Amino acid sequence: MEDFVAIDDARTIPIEEYLGTIPSEGYRRAETSGLTDFALFFLDLMARNFRVSIEVPPVFVRTTSRVGAEVNPLGFIVVTAGMINHCLDAKWPQAYEILGNKAPAVVGENLVARLGMAWVVGHEFTHMFHFHHEVERRLGNKKSVQRAFEHDADLCATAGIFRLLQHMFGQVMSDTDIRRYASFVLFWIIRSIPDNNNGAGIHPSFSERFFHISLKLAILQENSxxxxxxxxxxxxxxxxxxxILEAAVACEHAYQQRNGFSGGSYFTEWRKYLSVNGHTSITRDWSKVSPWVQWLSGNQVDMPTSILDQRKIVLEERRAKKLKRKKQSLARVKNRPR
Ligand SMILES: [Zn+2]
Known part of the structure; x- marks a missing residue:
């Protein structure tokens, strides 16, 4: 997520202290507390699912309205008050309006907000347990390396959300419907994060991020x-x-109906993105970084074979075949009766 520069007079404080700053009248404090409790529970779940080798970090709140989250070098996660409010206030339609009657019927009103915040802290946690700072020390602070880290963090957090939803709804929803619901939730939280749509800096555009999140939701194994x-x-x-794409397109339609078309049309953007091979360039960045992540974290890192790797495999196969033919013809020459 967006790193923020501490030039305002915001403070970084424990969650409990932050909750104390919210007026106790009304529901806001209880809603916020529900959100942060859920996020902490999610980090524990992720730590178990990914068999991480580090302690689950504490989460602190930075009292600024800017929407962001980061890893503090001292080893904790910081989310801004702006991010908490973004998750609580993001406007989404009811799941059944988008996904039909296959959407979970037992959804509490704050589940989308809670899952959204869980995804945000899960993203930051991935930066930590995949030792991205260590990889950066070795590979340098290049834009391609930074983008690969963001890609990794997005996808691991997405996998974590999918496992959580399987845990919550596995008995009552089909596997595909769980994947579609995950896509719905992440769409409504990530789509409207400010400054998320231009692709500037190290963060890919919403379109690119969501494309890879959707692909990840499709390739995650249902079980081992x-x-x-x-x-x-x-x-x-x-x-x-x-x-999943059908669900994503339905979400985007609903988003555009609510917000007008000023945010751009992602259907055409996705097509354009595919036509210029945008989806393979970030995968290529990731394939350069992932062996380091795997080595440092001890985590098996799953990833699509990049186009470069695929080309390498084809070339190696061709070379092997050529060598075999050469050997065979040499053997024939040798065995020819004189
Ligand atoms: Zn990040």
């Missing part, structure tokens, strides 16, 4: 018995992509 399909070749994965 499912054969991994990181390159989305299996018909089951392709069917999931269709179902």
């Amino acid at each position: 018995s499912e054969i991994p399909d990181p390159n989305a070749r299996h018909p089951r994965t392709i069917a999931r992509i269709d179902a």
